[in-house]
Amino acid sequence: MSETIERVSVNYKNLSQKFSEQTSDYNKQYCGIYLARLKEMETLLRKRIEIKWGDRHPIIKLHKLAEEQYDKCVVIAMLFKDQKLKPSILKQLAEATKLTPQPILHHFTDDSDQLFIEDELQRYQLLGTLNGKNLVTGIACALLGTDMGKGKFMVEDYVFAGYRPQVEIPLFSEDIFVIFLSGLDFVNHQNFIPNLELCIHWLSGMLGDDETVSRIARIIIAGNSMRTKAEKQKLTMMMTSRIVESQDSIESVKTFDYFLLQLCQLVDVDVMPGENDPSNHILPQKPMHYCMFPQSAVYKSLNQVPNPYFCSLDELKIFGTSGQPVRDIMRFSEVTDPLDALEYCLKWNHLAPSAPDTLGCFPYYDKDPFIIDDCPHVLFAGNQTEFSTRIVTGQF
Structure with a gap:
């Protein structure tokens, strides 16, 4: 009789509470x-300003620039990227009513794109050295420069x-x-049944x-488990779509x-919703409901978690999404490598900077909640074209 081998055990903590506590109030702008x-x-950027430029230049609010003349000053504001190819509801309505046919695009950058900075007033x-090709709307930054009028x-x-x-x-x-x-993509599971069986056999030690x-x-399942492509929407008389x-x-x-039933008998499993899974569409996505999984839900080893998802395993912090923020950054910038997009998220200290401009989120x-409060040891994004990794070191 072969010797029984026990699976390793770690201390697990779910740190995603802030992604599961959103309200249902849509009355706010x-x-x-x-x-x-x-x-x-602004608090973080002021520390960066002190390290990089010291107190040599005054920090001025945008609406104060026109009141006084400064040779050089520092402003703290949000980036806005004006893109003529950016989708809009007016363009969609024009296409639906056949007023103006719109080309089908999957990438929305153009040489005419312009960068702006804005605050509450x-x-x-922007002119000068800041290259907007790898930037998107919603990034907070500090800029050293001069008001040109x-x-x-x-x-x-x-x-x-x-x-x-x-x-x-x-x-x-x-x-x-x-x-x-x-x-x-379990809607097409018949195409990879042997792969699923092989996975279970390997995890069981057979x-x-x-x-x-x-x-x-x-095991962390990072979204789009049901399907990788959205179902076709049927346009109704009210010009709204329904599935x-x-x-x-x-x-x-x-x-x-x-x-999941087979997996949960072998190892702890975290299931995140994805863009095309039965959960709310906008971020953060709530955990998929247990009632959809009557067989596997009886196991404590099954954890329905939100997207984004943050957890720790013996104090090793793992943070990531089902891929929507990375995809959106790549659609509205010249970033072509998902690893570059993830690294930029760390540099910008924001997991989904393009939300809510081009990526849906709660108001x-x-x-x-998408500001990165704790730098993770592992940052991941699901549903990419291939598996790849990179080790990065925080630099100023």
Whole structure:
């Protein structure tokens, strides 16, 4: 009889409470989230200003620039990227009513794009050294430069909030593994049934490799488990769209539930919703409801978690999304590598800077939950074209 091998155990904490506590009040305007973001980021940016430029230049509010003349000054504001190709509801209505046909685009940058800075009272067009190709709307920054008059600001230098302080990576006495899965697309599960069976057999130790399998502490499923492409919407007489729940979608949930049932008997599993999963569409996405998974929900090893998701395993902090913020950054900038987009998020100290401009989110008023309060040891994004990793070091 073969020797029984126990799976490694770690101390798990779910740190995603701020992504699960959003209210259902949609009466507020979205400007509130920008004001909250700017207010919180201003504290961080002032520290960066002191480190980089000291007290050599005054820090001026945008609406005060025209009142006094400064050779050089520093302003703290939000970036706004004016893009003529950016989708809008007016363009969509024009296309729907066949007034003006719109080209189908998946990337919305153009040579005519312009950068502006704005705060709660004023907006200025930016000139100078700040290259907007790799930037998106919603980034808080500090700019050193000169007011050129007529609503234009010449940028000489700039700084972003940068990486937050990171606690030292905990030391582990042995290797511990976390499996990341995404884009399982169970609506087409018949195409990869052998792969699913092979995965279960490997995790159970039936294929050998006991040394590695026993050190797998957790599986994080990062969205789009039901389908990777949205169902086609049917336009109604009111020019609104609706999706009738198809039998394929119902069957995909049942099949996914059975897959989770097998996983949860072997290891702890965290299930995040994705863009095309049965959850709310805008960020943060609430955990998918347990009633959809009657077989696997009886196991304590199944954890329905929100998107974004933040957790710690023996004090190792893991933070990430199902991929929507990374995709949106790449659509509205010249960033082509998802790893670059993730690294920029750390430099900007914001997980989803393009929300709510081009990425849907709740209309937060007092606080922006997407600001990175604790620098994670692992930052991930699901549903990318290929698996890739990078080690980055926080720099000023």
